[in-house]
Amino acid sequence: MPGPTRPLIPDAHRRTVLRAAVTTLLLSVIPKGFAATDSRVVAVRVWPAQAYTRITIESTAPLSFNQFSLKNPERLVVDLDGIDLNGELQTLAGKVNADDPYIQQLRAARNKPGTVRLVLDLKTDVKPQVFTLAPVGEYQHRLVIDLYPAVQNDPLLAFLDDQTTPPTPAAKQPEPAKPAEPQTKTTNVDRKDLKIDRLITVVLDPGHGGEDPGAIGPQGNHEKTVVLSIARKVKALLENEPNMRVVMTRDDDFFVPLGVRVKKARAVQADLFMSIHADAFIKPDANGSSVFVLSDRGATSTAAKWLAQTQNDADLIGGVKIANVKDVHLAKTLMDLTQTATLNDSMKFGNAMLSQLKQINRLHKNHVEQAGFAVLKAPDIPSILIETAFISNPAEEQKLIDEGYQQKMAQSIVSGIKAYFAKNPPLSRTKLAQG
Ligand SMILES: [Zn+2]
Incomplete structure (x- = not known):
C-alpha cells in the first residue's frame, strides 16, 4: 500500500x-x-x-x-x-x-x-x-x-461456530462466567490456568485483492498476490502453535472493503490484527521494510465516529456497554482510555515486529511509523500494518516473489507475534478491558 x-x-x-484525452476525443465526434x-x-x-x-x-x-x-x-x-x-x-x-x-x-x-x-x-x-x-x-x-x-459459508462464520464449542483441553476448567453474571464464581480460578486455556486469535489481513491489485512492480507482479502468499505462510506457521488461532480477512483473490476487514477482526474478538502489504514509491531505489500503527490524529477522529456507531449497535468497548452509558462525556472518556491503551499495545507490537524484520531485511525507517490507515482503526484491537518490502524496487520485487524469501518473511512475522505475546500476555489486555 x-x-x-x-x-x-x-x-x-x-x-x-491518456484515457481522459481519448475519451474527450471520442465524445467530440459523437453527434x-x-x-x-x-x-x-x-x-x-x-x-x-x-x-x-x-x-x-x-x-x-x-x-x-x-x-x-x-x-x-x-x-x-x-x-x-x-x-x-x-x-x-x-x-x-x-x-x-x-x-x-x-x-x-x-x-x-x-x-x-x-x-x-x-x-x-x-x-x-x-x-x-x-x-x-x-x-x-x-x-x-x-x-x-x-x-x-444465500446460506453463508464464510470461513469467518465457520470459525465463530467453532469458537462456541469448548476447546479440548478445557474439560477440567470451570465454565467462565458470562460478563453479566456475578464474578464470585471465577475468584478461585488460578490465573495461570486461565492463561493456558485462553486461545489467542490473530487476524491476518492480506492487503488489496480482486479488482484492487495494490502496487505493481516493474516486472508486473501485483502486491495483492505476494501479500496473500506471505499471509498464507504466516497462517500455516501460526497454526503449529498450540494456543493460537488464525483468521484471514481474505484467503483468495477478491476485494474486501477496509471497514469489513476491521469488522471481521472485531467479530472474532481478535487479540491482534495485522495488515500485510508491499510498498511502492516513484524512485525505484526506495527499499526496506516498514511497520505502521494508527496515528494519534487518526485515532482521535475515529473515536467520535465509533462512539456514534456503538451507541446504536450496543457494542462492547473496553468491557463497558457504551450504549448503556447515559453520560456521553463518560462514554467518550472510556472510549479514549481504551483507544490510548490499544495504541500503546499496537506500538509495542510494532516494535517487536521491527526488531524481527531487521534481521532479514533493511528497515525503511528505524522506528514504528504512524498514519491514518482505515484498516488500523479497531479501537480495542492492537493493530499494525507491515510493508514487507518495496515491490517498486526491482531487487525487492524479485525477493517478494521468491517462495524462499516469502517463507523467511513469514517466519520473521511469526517471531514478532510470539515476541509480543511473550512480553504482553493476552490476559493483561483482557484484565485492562474489564477493569
Ligand atoms: Zn498496499
Whole structure:
C-alpha cells in the first residue's frame, strides 16, 4: 500500500490522463442526441471466490440496470440499458470458469434496442448485489454484480461456530462466567490456568485483492498476490502453535472493503490484527521494510465516529456497554482510555515486529511509523500494518516473489507475534478491558 504521503505509481496516473484525452476525443465526434448507446463496455472481469463471486463490467459512461431472480432453476437476470452488445461484452461468458462456486454459465444477448440482457444460470441459491462504482484510479465506470451464498459459508462464520464449542483441553476448567453474571464464581480460578486455556486469535489481513491489485512492480507482479502468499505462510506457521488461532480477512483473490476487514477482526474478538502489504514509491531505489500503527490524529477522529456507531449497535468497548452509558462525556472518556491503551499495545507490537524484520531485511525507517490507515482503526484491537518490502524496487520485487524469501518473511512475522505475546500476555489486555 503506498502510504498516504506517498504518491501512487506514476504509470497509473499517466494512463488515466491518456484515457481522459481519448475519451474527450471520442465524445467530440459523437453527434448530439445520439442516445441509444451512450455507453460502451471497455472491459469485463470475473473474480470467482468461495466468499463471493464478483463480475465487473467497465464502461465509458454509467450503466443503468434492472435485475430480477428466477427460480427452478435458479437464475439471475440483469438488464443493462443504454448499451450495445459489443465484442468486449461478448467475452464475458467465456470468462466464467467451470469451477466457479456460484455460476453455472452466463449468457449475454441483445434484448431490445439499447438493452443487453445478462442471464446467469446459478449452481446454488445466491444473494445478489448489483451496484455501480464511479471512476477511480485507472478504472472507468463500473457495474458490479456480486453473488453471495444465500446460506453463508464464510470461513469467518465457520470459525465463530467453532469458537462456541469448548476447546479440548478445557474439560477440567470451570465454565467462565458470562460478563453479566456475578464474578464470585471465577475468584478461585488460578490465573495461570486461565492463561493456558485462553486461545489467542490473530487476524491476518492480506492487503488489496480482486479488482484492487495494490502496487505493481516493474516486472508486473501485483502486491495483492505476494501479500496473500506471505499471509498464507504466516497462517500455516501460526497454526503449529498450540494456543493460537488464525483468521484471514481474505484467503483468495477478491476485494474486501477496509471497514469489513476491521469488522471481521472485531467479530472474532481478535487479540491482534495485522495488515500485510508491499510498498511502492516513484524512485525505484526506495527499499526496506516498514511497520505502521494508527496515528494519534487518526485515532482521535475515529473515536467520535465509533462512539456514534456503538451507541446504536450496543457494542462492547473496553468491557463497558457504551450504549448503556447515559453520560456521553463518560462514554467518550472510556472510549479514549481504551483507544490510548490499544495504541500503546499496537506500538509495542510494532516494535517487536521491527526488531524481527531487521534481521532479514533493511528497515525503511528505524522506528514504528504512524498514519491514518482505515484498516488500523479497531479501537480495542492492537493493530499494525507491515510493508514487507518495496515491490517498486526491482531487487525487492524479485525477493517478494521468491517462495524462499516469502517463507523467511513469514517466519520473521511469526517471531514478532510470539515476541509480543511473550512480553504482553493476552490476559493483561483482557484484565485492562474489564477493569
Ligand atoms: Zn498496499
